[in-house]
Amino acid sequence: MVLPCLDEAAALPGVLAAMPLGFRPLVVDNGSEDGSADVAQSHGAVVVREPRRGYGAAVHAGLTAATAEFVCFLDCDGSMDPGVLPALVALVRQGKVDLAVGRRVPVSAAAWPWHARAGNALIAGLLRRRGLPVHDIAPIRAARRVDLLRLEIADRAFGYPLELLCKAAEANWRVHELDIAYRPRASGTRSKVSGSVRGTVRAVRDMAGVLW
Numbered sequence: 001m002v003l004p005c006l007d008e009a010a011a012l013p014g015v016l017a018a019m020p021l022g023f024r025p026l027v028v029d030n031g032s033e034d035g036s037a038d039v040a041q042s043h044g045a046v047v048v049r050e051p052r053r054g055y056g057a058a059v060h061a062g063l064t065a066a067t068a069e070f071v072c073f074l075d076c077d078g079s080m081d082p083g084v085l086p087a088l089v090a091l092v093r094q095g096k097v098d099l100a101v102g103r104r105v106p107v108s109a110a111a112w113p114w115h116a117r118a119g120n121a122l123i124a125g126l127l128r129r130r131g132l133p134v135h136d137i138a139p140i141r142a143a144r145r146v147d148l149l150r151l152e153i154a155d156r157a158f159g160y161p162l163e164l165l166c167k168a169a170e171a172n173w174r175v176h177e178l179d180i181a182y183r184p185r186a187s188g189t190r191s192k193v194s195g196s197v198r199g200t201v202r203a204v205r206d207m208a209g210v211l212w
């Protein structure tokens with residue numbers, strides 16, 4: 001399991017404690033300054049260090065470092081329960097789909113700011129027009145490792161999840177979306193993306209670069 005991480009020391013213990021049986025957590029750190037790497041290590045994760053900044057750079061480094069046949073991705077801010085991952089992996093393992101993704105269902109208004117939700121809904125709508133049955137550009141997904149490497153995703157920032165979905169559509173992958181609970185990130189931690197309008201604008205800019 002690949003966990004992109006930037007300054008999530010307060011959330012990591014809870015996320016790693018909820019790791020389902022048989023999953024090996026790889027925390028990819030991008031130079032956190034809050035001791036995230038040490039916390040991850042002391043809670044049983046393998047730490048991969050990626051000097052290049054960016055969500056996509058972290059996810060790609062984790063995918064490269066992973067050795068399992070099936071890989072999955074999850075934020076390590078405590079907003080999503082790792083317990084949902086076995087269901088996603090099972091869909092891929094059973095050969096029913098090539099990519100299983102989570103559709104975030106917020107448990108409260110605070111879990112998902114309006115601007116992030118609006119930007120996400122807009123882009124998911126464009127993806128459905130390309131034939132993908134998705135309602136979210138979710139940061140939670142499972143697939144075969146070799147399949148993902150073959151997609152050759154180039155974005156190293158917040159455009160990564162969208163580029164992944166676009167390339168999966170081009171390659172005619174079977175994609176399935178499951179509802180998952182989306183909680184507010186763990187207290188004591190700070191959002192890097194959708195916590196501010198500025199962050200959302202940055203994410204939409206990265207994503208627009210992928211779509212056009």
Ligand SMILES: Nc1nc2c(ncn2[C@@H]2O[C@H](COP(=O)(O)OP(=O)(O)O)[C@@H](O)[C@H]2O)c(=O)[nH]1
Pocket residue numbers: 003004005006007008028029030053054055058074075076077079139185190191192193194195
């Ligand atoms: N390695 C790495 N992880 C990042 C970076 N930016 C965000 N993340 C991680 O990616 C996940 C999503 O970021 P987050 O701040 O939760 O975005 P939000 O959910 O939109 O508020 C979290 O696990 C972050 O720690 C980055 O530049 N590098």
Ligand SMILES: [Mg+2]
Pocket residue numbers: 075077079185191
């Ligand atoms: Mg988050």
